[in-house]
Amino acid sequence: MKKIVFVGAGMATLVAAEKLARSGRFETLVLEKNARENISYDWHDDINRAAFEDNLLPMPQEGTYFTKRNWTFIPPSENAEVTLDIPEDQLDLSIERRLLAEQYIRRAEDVVTFRFSTQADALIIEGGRVVGVRAGDEKIYADLVVDNSGALSKLRESLPEDSGVLRRPKEDEIFVAYRAFHKKQEGSSDPESTNRAYLKHLGEVGISWSILDPSGSVNVLIGRVGGLPKETFINAFRALKASNPNISDEIVRGGIICKIPIRHPLERMVWDGYVAIGDSAFMTIPMIGSGVENSMRAACILADVILSADSLDKQTLWQYQVRYYLDRGATHMGVDVMKRWLLGCAPKSLDWLLQKGIVGKKEMAAAATGKMVKLGLGEMIGKLFKGISKLGLLVSLSNVLTKSNRAARLGRAIPKTYDEKAIAKWQAKITKLYR
Ligand SMILES: Cc1cc2nc3c(=O)[nH]c(=O)nc-3n(C[C@H](O)[C@H](O)[C@H](O)COP(=O)(O)OP(=O)(O)OC[C@H]3O[C@@H](n4cnc5c(N)ncnc54)[C@H](O)[C@@H]3O)c2cc1C
Numbered sequence: 421m422k423k424i425v426f427v428g429a430g431m432a433t434l435v436a437a438e439k440l441a442r443s444g445r446f447e448t449l450v451l452e453k454n455a456r457e458n459i460s461y462d463w464h465d466d467i468n469r470a471a472f473e474d475n476l477l478p479m480p481q482e483g484t485y486f487t488k489r490n491w492t493f494i495p496p497s498e499n500a501e502v503t504l505d506i507p508e509d510q511l512d513l514s515i516e517r518r519l520l521a522e523q524y525i526r527r528a529e530d531v532v533t534f535r536f537s538t539q540a541d542a543l544i545i546e547g548g549r550v551v552g553v554r555a556g557d558e559k560i561y562a563d564l565v566v567d568n569s570g571a572l573s574k575l576r577e578s579l580p581e582d583s584g585v586l587r588r589p590k591e592d593e594i595f596v597a598y599r600a601f602h603k604k605q606e607g608s609s610d611p612e613s614t615n616r617a618y619l620k621h622l623g624e625v626g627i628s629w630s631i632l633d634p635s636g637s638v639n640v641l642i643g644r645v646g647g648l649p650k651e652t653f654i655n656a657f658r659a660l661k662a663s664n665p666n667i668s669d670e671i672v673r674g675g676i677i678c679k680i681p682i683r684h685p686l687e688r689m690v691w692d693g694y695v696a697i698g699d700s701a702f703m704t705i706p707m708i709g710s711g712v713e714n715s716m717r718a719a720c721i722l723a724d725v726i727l728s729a730d731s732l733d734k735q736t737l738w739q740y741q742v743r744y745y746l747d748r749g750a751t752h753m754g755v756d757v758m759k760r761w762l763l764g765c766a767p768k769s770l771d772w773l774l775q776k777g778i779v780g781k782k783e784m785a786a787a788a789t790g791k792m793v794k795l796g797l798g799e800m801i802g803k804l805f806k807g808i809s810k811l812g813l814l815v816s817l818s819n820v821l822t823k824s825n826r827a828a829r830l831g832r833a834i835p836k837t838y839d840e841k842a843i844a845k846w847q848a849k850i851t852k853l854y855r
Pocket of ligand 1: 453459465467570597678679680
């Protein structure tokens, strides 16, 4: 029986390993660096119901989630607000991450072998292919290594340069965030809009949020692209508290700094004996860093491709990448173009775009859910009337929308079969587009 080693017990692994093992055709081993009781995060995150419903996967257990409320977006000057009105049945679920992971581990453990508190350090490469992983002094051999160990994967870094797989992301492709639930300040009143996201907070490259949690605490995030120096954090926390007096200094959950990938998916996710998935393949929505639904979708695609072809060779694995790109990866290429433009946009321009309604509920809802921002000709003319005073900015917005569409088209033009030359050419076009 062929052996597959999964590195990292993220949601992608928990879904794919279970499916592959349950077929009875593969032996699956999961290596996870954390102890079982410390897996994932000690808080809830927002995941769309589609992650479960569309993939026919078990819903989180009752009592481990609630329906998230609509976002209110606030531009840098803080003198405008856009509150979304996504209907209740389409809103994300805020799900306890650790409990969801534990539910999926229990579901898989009769067929999958888990080794917790085991960190994989590097890939073992022999004869020009990956043949396993090294964990401390131990060598673990396998027919395929599935890398689910995150954006800064040590395994990906240990691939040879000529694999064509990106080994390290650029600094500005990583979002560094403080996340904590703070005790609500005694005597403070509740804000009218509960989920408040500050875009380019203080004019800096990143966001902050303050969300009044149903538990009564306040969910705080302060994140900046590329890094979060101590001074930046202290200033941002002070400013966030001034705008949201319900935040106290006392932390009740979390309180850690984490790294989230915010770029389009890897141009190459596969090599001989190796495949990347989830954050390790940069599958988050580039605009907001949400990745759980994408990881679960990718896991279903990977398992399906392997089981259908009954093969682990790179020609088969390439089909996984093709299907992922056609499913959503290509769209995320377009979203990445928009994200780069917004991050480079002057704070005053962002203020103006939101105040004038040039970027309104529809556009913000698309951005927040990883969809393409679309503007028809009629809509664009309407916006032109509202924004004639800033024609240059509108032209720039129109150009970026065009480029965003071009990026998505390029993503969909992924070579449909494994052809080294065609893939290298496609990859070069992508590099040029984002240069
Ligand atoms: C503050 C914050 C808020 C977020 N909010 C949301 C949200 O609301 N919605 C959403 O969809 N996403 C959110 N995300 C992103 C989301 O957490 C990730 O996209 C998602 O968890 C990726 O899943 P994955 O399957 O790639 O595995 P991951 O969750 O990345 O899991 C990787 C696993 O690999 C393990 N590991 C790492 N290195 C090794 C190694 N060398 N050896 C063995 N094990 C290793 C880790 O311990 C971890 O368990 C958020 C992330 C952060 C940090």
